[in-house]
Amino acid sequence: MSVDLSQFLQTFFEESFEGLDIMESGLLELDPQHPDTEVLHTVFRAAHSIKGGAGTFGLSAISDFTHRMETLLDRLRAGEQTVTPEVVSALLSAVDCLRGMLEAIKAEQELDSEALSAAQQALDEQLALRDNGAKGGRPGAEQSAPAGSGGLGRRGANAGSSGSGSAPAGAGPEAGEGEQGGGWHIRFEPEAHLLTTGNDPARLFRALSDLGALTVHCESGELPAFEALDPESCCLSWDLELVTGATEAAVREVFEWVEDDAVIEITPLSGSAAPAAEDHGAAAEPAPESAPVAASATAEVEEGAEAAAAAGAAARPAATASSGGTAAATKSKPAKAGARKEAAKKSSSSIRVDTEKIDVLIDMVGELVITQSMLSQIGKEFSADRLEELQDGLAQLERNTRELQESIMRIRMVPISFAYSRLPRIVHDTSRALGKEVEFTMEGEQTELDKTVMEKIIDPLVHLVRNSVDHGIEDPAERQAAGKPGKGKISIEAYHKGGNIIIEIVDDGRGINRDKLLGKARAAGLVEEGEELSDAEVYDLIFHPGLSTHDEATEYSGRGVGMDVVKRNIRSLSGSLNVRSAPGQGTTITISLPLTLSILDGQLFRVGDQTYIVPLVSVIESLQVDGAKVSGVTGRGEVYHWREAYVPIVRLHELFDTEPMRHELSGGLMVIVEDEETYLGVFVDDLLDQQQVVIKSLEANYLRVPGIAGATILGDGTVALILDIAGLVEMSRGGSRQPLIPEREESDEAA
Amino acid sequence: MGSETLDELLDLGEQLDITVAAACKQRLNEALGGGQPIELKGDRLQRVDTAGVQLLLAFARAAADGPGWGWHGGEVPEAVRTAAQMLGVERELQGHSV
Numbered sequence: 001m002s003v004d005l006s007q008f009l010q011t012f013f014e015e016s017f018e019g020l021d022i023m024e025s026g027l028l029e030l031d032p033q034h035p036d037t038e039v040l041h042t043v044f045r046a047a048h049s050i051k052g053g054a055g056t057f058g059l060s061a062i063s064d065f066t067h068r069m070e071t072l073l074d075r076l077r078a079g080e081q082t083v084t085p086e087v088v089s090a091l092l093s094a095v096d097c098l099r100g101m102l103e104a105i106k107a108e109q110e111l112d113s114e115a116l117s118a119a120q121q122a123l124d125e126q127l128a129l130r131d132n133g134a135k136g137g138r139p140g141a142e143q144s145a146p147a148g149s150g151g152l153g154r155r156g157a158n159a160g161s162s163g164s165g166s167a168p169a170g171a172g173p174e175a176g177e178g179e180q181g182g183g184w185h186i187r188f189e190p191e192a193h194l195l196t197t198g199n200d201p202a203r204l205f206r207a208l209s210d211l212g213a214l215t216v217h218c219e220s221g222e223l224p225a226f227e228a229l230d231p232e233s234c235c236l237s238w239d240l241e242l243v244t245g246a247t248e249a250a251v252r253e254v255f256e257w258v259e260d261d262a263v264i265e266i267t268p269l270s271g272s273a274a275p276a277a278e279d280h281g282a283a284a285e286p287a288p289e290s291a292p293v294a295a296s297a298t299a300e301v302e303e304g305a306e307a308a309a310a311a312g313a314a315a316r317p318a319a320t321a322s323s324g325g326t327a328a329a330t331k332s333k334p335a336k337a338g339a340r341k342e343a344a345k346k347s348s349s350s351i352r353v354d355t356e357k358i359d360v361l362i363d364m365v366g367e368l369v370i371t372q373s374m375l376s377q378i379g380k381e382f383s384a385d386r387l388e389e390l391q392d393g394l395a396q397l398e399r400n401t402r403e404l405q406e407s408i409m410r411i412r413m414v415p416i417s418f419a420y421s422r423l424p425r426i427v428h429d430t431s432r433a434l435g436k437e438v439e440f441t442m443e444g445e446q447t448e449l450d451k452t453v454m455e456k457i458i459d460p461l462v463h464l465v466r467n468s469v470d471h472g473i474e475d476p477a478e479r480q481a482a483g484k485p486g487k488g489k490i491s492i493e494a495y496h497k498g499g500n501i502i503i504e505i506v507d508d509g510r511g512i513n514r515d516k517l518l519g520k521a522r523a524a525g526l527v528e529e530g531e532e533l534s535d536a537e538v539y540d541l542i543f544h545p546g547l548s549t550h551d552e553a554t555e556y557s558g559r560g561v562g563m564d565v566v567k568r569n570i571r572s573l574s575g576s577l578n579v580r581s582a583p584g585q586g587t588t589i590t591i592s593l594p595l596t597l598s599i600l601d602g603q604l605f606r607v608g609d610q611t612y613i614v615p616l617v618s619v620i621e622s623l624q625v626d627g628a629k630v631s632g633v634t635g636r637g638e639v640y641h642w643r644e645a646y647v648p649i650v651r652l653h654e655l656f657d658t659e660p661m662r663h664e665l666s667g668g669l670m671v672i673v674e675d676e677e678t679y680l681g682v683f684v685d686d687l688l689d690q691q692q693v694v695i696k697s698l699e700a701n702y703l704r705v706p707g708i709a710g711a712t713i714l715g716d717g718t719v720a721l722i723l724d725i726a727g728l729v730e731m732s733r734g735g736s737r738q739p740l741i742p743e744r745e746e747s748d749e750a751a
Numbered sequence: 752m753g754s755e756t757l758d759e760l761l762d763l764g765e766q767l768d769i770t771v772a773a774a775c776k777q778r779l780n781e782a783l784g785g786g787q788p789i790e791l792k793g794d795r796l797q798r799v800d801t802a803g804v805q806l807l808l809a810f811a812r813a814a815a816d817g818p819g820w821g822w823h824g825g826e827v828p829e830a831v832r833t834a835a836q837m838l839g840v841e842r843e844l845q846g847h848s849v
Contacts (some may be wrong), residue, residue: 195769200800202837209837216839223805226813227780231772232804239840433797 012053013106014352020099023422027091028424032083040077043091043554047073050098062101068123070096100210109245111214143610173654181244183212183269184251190262192233193545199258199565200236207254212244241269257459257565301350331379352452353411361407368400381388409598410448416494416501417445419458424464424598427490430469437476437487438469444494449501452597453573456505460566464505464589465490467563474511482584484508496595503591512581514538540581543567573597574617598695602712602722604688605671606660610719612684613693620672620679620726622687627666637732638665640681642672647679650732655707661685675725680732682723695722707731759787760823765795767803767831775803778830788819791846793828804834804844811843821846 023255026043030036047070054062069091075081097119104111138484172384186208190201206216209494217239224235242251248266255264352442375393378386387533421440427440449457473479478488490507514535521527521541545564570577575593594600602613603622621642637645653660661667662685670681691711698705709724761782767775782789814820822828827835827845835841 195800195802200802202799202801202804202834205837216837218839220808220840220843222807226776226783226809229806229809231776231802232769234805236801236808236838236840238806470755490754619822 009057012057013102015311016050016053016102017099018100019050020095022046024092024425025421025569027088027095028428030083032085034087035076035083035109037077040073040083041510044070044077048121050302057461061116062098062105065094065098065101065116065120065161068120068127069098072123072127075127081126087126090119090126093122093427094119103210107211107246107250112210143554147194179307182245183241184248184337185267185269186240186242186251187238187265187267188240188255188262189237189264190234190258192230192235194234194258194261196232201234201236204254204258204385205238205240208240208242208251211246211250211254213378214243215241217241351412351414357407357410361404361411364400364407368397368404369399371396412451412598413595414451414454415446416449416454416503419454420445420492421459422458422462423492424602426462426466427469431473434470436469436473438473439487439489439493440465441489442493443491447494447496447501449494449593449595450597453501453593453595455595456569456573457591459589460569461492461505463502463563463566465492468505468507468509468587468589472507472511474510477508482510493590497592500592501595505589505591506586507588507704508586511583511585511587512539512542512579513583514581517541535580536578539581542579574615577618599692600722601690602693603671603690604714604720605669605682605684606688607652607684608655608660608687610658611714611718612652613720613722614671614673614682614725615722616690618673618675620674622669622671625665625668625670625683630665640670642679642681645679647672647681649681649683650728651683654729655728673723673725673728675729678729678731680725682728693720693722696713753835757807759785759789759818761789762792763828767793767796767806768798768800769802772802772806773805776806779806783810783817784811786818788813788821790821790823792823793831794824796828796830799830799834801834801838804831804838804840807831807835807844808840811846819847823846 023043023046026039026046047066051063051066051070054060054066072081072087072091076083076087081087097115100115101111125601188201188204194201205216219237219239220235222235222237223229229235244251248268251266252259254266255262286723338347364646371393374555375390375397378390378393382390406594424440424441427438431438436748468490469488473490474482474484476486479488488507488509490505492503492505494501494503496502518527518533518538518541521538521544522529526541527533528546543563543566547589570591570593573593574597575591578590578592579587580590581587600613601616603616604611604613606612623642625640630638631646633639633646638649640649649665651656651660665683669687671682671684671687673680673682693714696712698708698711701711705721707724708721709727710722711719712722714720759782761778763775764771779789811820825846827841831844832841835844
């Protein structure tokens with residue numbers, strides 16, 4: 001007779017996360033001077049729903065915690081307690097904590113009892129205020145809301161700093177039920193420049209500790225003597241043990257933004273993990289310290305050994321299968337591909353679709369069925385005089401198919417409001433921590449884009465908006481001195497334009513100091529003395545990793561921090577970035593993204609009897625090869641002199657072992673393609689059309705092939721391979737990512 | 752080399768992160784050069800990142816070999832403790848009584 005409630009859990013989680021978003025945006029909207037009762041009602045209702053749902057599923061830790069929030073909210077909306085910034089901070093921390101609890105339960109992980117008790121304590125302090133008859137916030141109360149003040153990190157950042165003096169409350173980690181307690185050993189060796197990219201290992205480890213119990217061993221043997229230390233270079237490395245039920249992909253995701261700037265080795269925790277740690281310890285001069293960030297790590301290793309071994313076994317075949325292909329593939333990439341695949345499988349659980357879209361689909365399918373029956377009838381009784389009727393039917397079939405395709409694509413489209421949801425909080429926390437006043441507005445929340453694109457744009461958006469607050473908007477005093485209102489403005493707007501989605505982040509801050517930026521680039525050797533650049537080219541320099549300095553005296557300090565990562569992320573989505581700025585007036589960053597990743601605009605070309613496609617955004621130029629500009633470079637193969645530099649020439653038939661129509665370069669055709677400012681000349685037999693193609697995963701249907709991003713089926717039914725330019729670059733040049741710049745010689749013929 | 756103070760109480764201010772690490776190193780270096788035990792004051796610290804912790808670590812080693820150092824008031828500031836704990840170097844940043 002009992003009903004299996006677990007089937008409804010997924011819906012509960014989705015609704016609860018939506019409820020938390022509503023609560024967060026409502027709380028951020030609250031003006032303590034003039035609290036809007038309707039907003040308080042909305043926040044209360046969201047909390048109430050979560051509490052009710054949690055009770056139904058027996059998640060007592062959630063319902064108990066939400067009950068506290070509800071009590072406080074109820075007093076606020078009834079006017080029994082004053083809305084103060086401290087109350088709002090405590091509630092925002094509680095929202096964070098609740099989100100962490102739900103995520104932990106969903107991932108079948110242990111709850112972060114420290115974060116929970118800190119958030120509970122903060123709520124209790126606010127609840128006690130009314131009991132004491134106090135009105136308004138008191139200075140002491142402010143310290144009880146850790147996330148409110150220093151919340152520059154990700155959500156849940158209060159976990160590590162809290163807990164002093166507050167004994168963990170009774171709400172136990174009931175969600176850990178059924179958890180096997182496996183884990184991962186992570187070797188993390190940052191490159192010296194990591195800190196200058198805006199990434200901070202402490203923040204990464206905090207994010208890891210959100211996943212489970214983390215033990216940190218620091219190796220500081222490489223730390224130079226104090227006077228020799230470059231304070232911006234990272235000289236430490238770490239061995240981490242994470243006892244968690246999280247997948248390798250989830251762990252790797254934490255390091256996603258630093259994977260090019262560090263050696264990251266993730267291996268399953270097992271009985272054999274201990275010697276590895278000992279080895280590292282022996283190598284370090286001063287004994288490495290070991291800090292159990294969360295309690296009971298070692299005890300759980302033993303228990304979880306079996307699960308860890310199983311997880312390791314599951315991870316290994318993926319890595320082996322994908323690394324077998326090529327020697328050029330790096331050590332970490334195949335494992336990453338395997339892990340991503342696993343993550344993709346896990347995370348693509350569900351998508352919420354507007355019923356209107358489903359109705360349109362049903363209509364379309366109805367039309368298709370009618371057309372199909374009409375055509376089959378013509379087929380049965382076909383005669384020459386019905387040819388026109390057949391042609392009409394086929395035209396209708398084509399129309400139906402196209403409309404159906406478009407409607408199905410629309411199902412994957414979700415409003416960008418999801419990506420927006422974290423931004424007000426980021427602005428709130430960052431501006432508060434920096435003592436700035438910022439009015440943040442969002443427009444175009446209902447603009448739709450592909451779910452995958454949206455998920456991948458969140459981090460870059462957070463980074464850009466945080467940068468605008470941190471480095472764009474000036475202090476109130478500085479603004480007033482410049483004749484501007486003390487409160488700065490940042491706005492974000494999304495809209496569709498010609499098959500792309502455009503996202504604009506505008507601030508009215510100090511703007512980019514063009515001369516200083518250019519001066520810095522010159523000093524760093526990125527721009528030659530005397531070389532003149534357009535405004536767009538100068539502003540584009542902020543995305544160069546070499547300019548991520550932190551010179552406080554520079555007006556544009558830090559705008560480059562992590563911006564190279566932002567650019568890389570956006571380019572990986574086939575998008576582009578554009579910066580406009582006016583000194584003293586502000587900066588506008590425009591992101592242009594494709595609406596979907598499943599369709600791409602491609603340039604088709606032929607080599608032998610094979611058709612290949614390169615994404616149109618990667619094509620810089622197609623040209624006829626001038627034999628005089630071809631030369632050989634030892635160890636690099638052939639290069640072509642093009643636009644003052646030499647680009648390596650790739651002969652696809654050699655890479656893919658096919659027979660071309662033409663071997664002779666001179667007089668042949670070459671397509672110059674680009675990936676992250678690395679150029680490559682692809683020698684082809686013939687250039688064909690440019691057309692939109694639907695991308696089919698080669699990995700899912702066959703296996704991963706280096707240099708190939710996917711495949712598509714052309715109108716004539718043949719399969720064409722879509723080239724992965726980054727992969728080609730690696731294959732052809734052994735991993736070097738920089739264009740070959742000639743040593744100044746006589747080669748100054750115009751390109 | 753310190754041209755000013757000789758009492759060697761060094762206030763770390765509100766942030767000890769990569770944006771101020773170079774300037775802070777200079778101040779710490781001057782303090783080390785003073786030859787007196789150094790007392791660090793960190794009660795106002797809000798932001799401490801890996802660069803800050805690494806700087807403190809190198810300083811702590813140099814000071815331990817030299818004039819000695821400790822935290823003003825004897826307690827490790829909360830922001831330092833949290834970051835150091837997260838990075839696994841909490842023990843070395845306890846400080847000594849000076």
